[in-house]
Amino acid sequence: MNLAQEAGLVAGKDLRIEARSRVTVQQILPFGLVVLLLFAFALDPDRGVLRRVAPGLFWVTVLLAALLAVSRSSSVEAENGARDGLRLSGLDPAAIFLGKAAAIAVELLVLEALLAAGVAILFDVSLGSIGVLLLTAVLATAGIAATGTLYGVLVASSGARETLVPVLLLPVVSPVLLGATRAWEAAIDGVPSDAWAWVGVLAIFAVLYTAIGTLAFGPLLEEA
């Protein structure tokens, strides 16, 4: 089996668990929608503030939801000694990392699609330049999933509480929030050419942390 096939196995496993337990759809998605509602309470919807800052609010919501997805992804391995099974499976640790990150990315992309619909309806935003929006979302999600998976195993392997994940993850992904928000603003404002520079930042971030993850996951999993 090659790396991609092994990664596919791990991703398939995580997504199958997800499809059966429905945590993403029944818990994380409602959480995201409630956050959108709370933003409307905090910022008066009548003054057009919401529409102007919608991209930022959307990506903050995605980051908060990602924290839940990451902790869910590592708690799945904590039960019934699943992590030992994963270690003994003989799968390449790099493939395990890529598989788990891909599963988180798929879950987040589904969430983002539904949350974007929520933003469009609740905040009265018309989503133009779908291509740029999609590309931005895919790259940003890849970066979030890679760093999230990495910190998930880092924290799980140390036996630390999950409260440690947000304080580690959020500062690191702050450039993703910045880049994705600016790119979405540009796309929604009808100047998609402004978005490309930010798309580049997101791409560099995603590639860098995917590379670090594939290298570092083995040693981290070893001691978990």
Add this chain to the structure above:
Amino acid sequence: MTLLKPSVGKALGWASLGALVVLALFGLWGAPPDRVQSDAQRLMYLHVPAAWIAYLAFIVTAVGSALWLWKRTRSPVWDRVAGASAELGVLFTGLTLLLGSLWGRPVWGVWWAWDARLVTTAVLFFLYLGYLALRRVPGTPEARARRSAIAALIAFADVPIVHFSVTWWRTLHQKATVFDPELKAHIHGVMAFTLWWGVLAFTLLYVYLLDRRYRLECLEEGFEERELQRAIDERVSGAPNDPRVEVGAAR
């Protein structure tokens, strides 16, 4: 047990204290007041060196972590250096933000501005605060060193991305007016000297504190080992398993 010879460490301590006293004299009285900012500018003699040490400390942490991860140079020394330096880095980053804020109030009229450097420094502060939180999680020395080293490199790889994206973000909207490089060229001789002296004094202080923190780390590790050994001995000798019983009393 120590990075430096004890005599060297002690001498360094006195040297940094002396350098700081000289810095205080020059910073408060020796250097003339700034034409525009008057006395508020004197905070720069602390702010700039603190920022310099913060960056230096994080670079040392990254190098120490890389040296630990590289099998040929792996040694607990590098882990302790990385941890000690990160603590000093967070301390000096906090100090940089605090001093900058105190300076910004009279000069800019605000405690905080969304300037690229300020935002980058704040993100840096939280990045390494997380790293320190991770270091405090107990574990075997080997496991702790490995995950700390990896976390340090993850954080360090983020610094240029944060820096460029934030700079880009802020300069897209507004031109940097405060940190105009042209203004820096007209710096008075005594002022320049005081600034460089401050950098020297803080660097001495950093090396001294790094050495002390390293020694403390060694002592903590030794203490943990001794406590563990004591608990094992107690259990083996069949002493009652009650932490309230003093070892001396059992004898």
